[in-house]
Amino acid sequence: MSVQPYVFFNGRCEEALDYYTEKLGAEVLLKMRYKEAPPDPHNPPRAGLEEKIMHASIKMGSTVWMASDGHCDPAAKMEGFALSLTADPAVAEKYFNALADGGQVTMPFQPTFWSKGFGMLVDRFGLMWMVTLPED
Template sequence: MQVQPYLFFNGRCEEALKFYGEKLGAQVLFQMRFKDAPPSPEQPIRPGTEEKIMHSTIRIGSTELMASDGNCDGTPVTHSGYSLSITVDDPSQGEKTFKAISEGGNVVMPWQATFWSSGFGMAIDRFGVMWMVTNPHEGDKHPS
């Protein structure tokens, strides 16, 4: 069994995937636009959304996530009730990763040492997704 987050960006998916590629090294494994779907009279493609992303699968590190433009109805996206957590393999990458994902977003908890980690920070990225970035304590290994 595998659990994969599926993020909906309401028209900003391509922008988000590019950002995650630049900042986190995300790789697009699969991508399908609405225009690539078989015609369906019951669910016609809304004009203007043909080039929007219907489905994509990306890999960040060893994790695969799915993403879509979703409804593309102009309603602001509200990501709430969850956070994506990144545990870096190399402690020197923690702060760099945190600064990258925070760019253009809002820092919730600044990067700092905590009682559970040599470095931890929380930020909401420019797409409204909450991220937690953590360094393992020296000698600690995070689960793969």
């Protein structure tokens, strides 16, 4: 069994994927727009979603996760999960700072009783991240 996070960016998926690709070295494996989906007369997409991302698969390190623009509902909130990024000491704090740019740090990157480096933040897209150094 494997569990993959599926993240809904509420209309900002393309921007988020570009940012994670540039700042964290993510690789977009698949990106399908709503206009590329086969027509479904029982569930047509809302007008204006044609260029939005219906589904994407992203690889970061050895992890593959999925993302979408969702239904682009301004009232939607993203909460109830976090993505955990474990990185080598040479780059962990760099990644933390990149994710914090335009976001909100909830716990600064610092030594803790379980790690020589750990921090938490909510990035500019509303995703909660935990960045940690691996155990020795």
